[in-house]
Amino acid sequence: MPGITAWSSYHADPSRTGAVVAGASLASLARAWSADLGGAVFGQPVVAGGRVFAATETNRVVALDPGTGNIVWSASLGSPLTEVGGVAGCGNIDPLGVTSTPAVDPASGTVFVVGEVSTGGGAVHHQLEGFDPATGKVVLTEPVDPPLPSAEEPVHLLQRASLAVANGRVYVSYGGNYGDCGTYHGWVVGVNETGAPGLVSFEAAPDGHGGAIWQGGGAPAVDAAGNLYVSTGNSNPDPPSGGPDTVEYAESVVKLSPDLKPLAVFKDTTAGADDDLGTGNPVLLPGGQVFVVGKTEVGFVLRQSDLSVVATVSGICGSDPDGGPAYDQAANRLFVPCSDGGIQTVDLSRDEAGPRLAGANGPPIVIGGTVWAARYPDGTLSQFDASTGALLQRLPVGESVPHFASPSTALGLLLIGTDTGVAAFHGGG
Numbered sequence: 193m194p195g196i197t198a199w200s201s202y203h204a205d206p207s208r209t210g211a212v213v214a215g216a217s218l219a220s221l222a223r224a225w226s227a228d229l230g231g232a233v234f235g236q237p238v239v240a241g242g243r244v245f246a247a248t249e250t251n252r253v254v255a256l257d258p259g260t261g262n263i264v265w266s267a268s269l270g271s272p273l274t275e276v277g278g279v280a281g282c283g284n285i286d287p288l289g290v291t292s293t294p295a296v297d298p299a300s301g302t303v304f305v306v307g308e309v310s311t312g313g314g315a316v317h318h319q320l321e322g323f324d325p326a327t328g329k330v331v332l333t334e335p336v337d338p339p340l341p342s343a344e345e346p347v348h349l350l351q352r353a354s355l356a357v358a359n360g361r362v363y364v365s366y367g368g369n370y371g372d373c374g375t376y377h378g379w380v381v382g383v384n385e386t387g388a389p390g391l392v393s394f395e396a397a398p399d400g401h402g403g404a405i406w407q408g409g410g411a412p413a414v415d416a417a418g419n420l421y422v423s424t425g426n427s428n429p430d431p432p433s434g435g436p437d438t439v440e441y442a443e444s445v446v447k448l449s450p451d452l453k454p455l456a457v458f459k460d461t462t463a464g465a466d467d468d469l470g471t472g473n474p475v476l477l478p479g480g481q482v483f484v485v486g487k488t489e490v491g492f493v494l495r496q497s498d499l500s501v502v503a504t505v506s507g508i509c510g511s512d513p514d515g516g517p518a519y520d521q522a523a524n525r526l527f528v529p530c531s532d533g534g535i536q537t538v539d540l541s542r543d544e545a546g547p548r549l550a551g552a553n554g555p556p557i558v559i560g561g562t563v564w565a566a567r568y569p570d571g572t573l574s575q576f577d578a579s580t581g582a583l584l585q586r587l588p589v590g591e592s593v594p595h596f597a598s599p600s601t602a603l604g605l606l607l608i609g610t611d612t613g614v615a616a617f618h619g620g621g
Contacts (some may be wrong), residue, residue: 236354518555
């Protein structure tokens with residue numbers, strides 16, 4: 193199959209632009225196949241080594257044949273947590289297993305997945321496993337719960353943000369369950385891909401609670417030096433409206449070294465209550481800049497070096513911007529998903545919000561000058577012209593899709609996770 197041959201992690205590249213150059217036509221899109229995997233696929237399907245990989249909320253991990261959707265191999269991380277609301281006190285995903293997008297190491301080909309595994313009696317732990325892409329053999333297995341303070345339990349953590357692979361490590365981020373029940377902190381942990389685990393960690397809100405790193409399912413961005421960029425939510429319980437949230441690293445963008453030491457911090461001082469700057473992941477832009485936006489609906493263009501403000505863009509979405517934005521360098525435009533409907537365009541040449549693209553609300557991607565995005569939960573896919581915003585095509589997925597569902601592309605296919613597995617489409621033109 194021609195064109196892009198790999199999609200190794202959330203939004204395609206370490207900068208999290210979600211943009212690739214199209215090699216195969218995705219005009220006149222039609223269903224290629226659908227794979228019923230017996231559970232919801234919240235993360236993006238990833239592609240490497242000529243196979244499609246997906247993981248479900250039942251803790252099932254599969255490799256699929258891209259031509260047919262048939263299962264090549266299947267593995268289980270263990271039993272997912274069930275009756276989540278009763279056990280954890282809140283939460284809206286049940287069963288709760290693998291929620292994040294897996295990541296593939298482009299050098300070794302290893303496919304990394306993290307699942308929430310029930311150990312009985314309401315107890316859970318979070319398990320990282322690395323799989324040989326050809327055989328499904330487990331080549332790494334490691335518990336990756338953060339070094340929690342006493343009296344805090346892993347059941348109050350949600351591993352929603354997607355995985356990142358860099359610096360010979362796998363990075364795993366945590367927030368809380370929907371409803372912010374229990375006592376928790378936002379965390380990033382990193383473990384070595386080979387040898388001793390060498391776990392390193394970063395804790396948000398060390399002087400309080402909260403500071404979730406969930407990013408609407410998006411992954412930490414990683415720059416050329418291997419530094420990570422994450423965004424965080426509000427402290428818990430909610431601070432007063434209007435900001436600032438005085439808890440350390442809450443409502444912030446944090447630049448972290450490869451061993452997860454804070455290097456720079458930007459705090460949105462207008463964010464209070466449940467304003468969550470961390471509803472989407474930071475996106476690295478050309479010229480050493482980074483973009484982030486949260487529920488205050490103000491986008492910030494920051495310098496990567498010290499996270500100082502370059503520009504602000506107000507009026508984004510009119511509803512919570514949830515999930516990773518995409519960036520089209522040719523048009524110098526960002527595309528921000530709006531939870532209540534529409535993909536908000538942001539013109540970086542003018543630092544202003546532009547028209548909203550109607551009919552989609554999931555995190556978009558850019559393929560060769562066109563924008564693709566899903567609408568959840570009903571399940572439609574839309575393609576827009578990245579320069580003009582014109583709707584080019586729209587088609588049903590054929591089943592419902594999870595919150596913040598984002599498509600991926602490789603091997604001439606457009607792929608998306610559904611409430612039962614994976615759906616794949618190919619171009620007819």
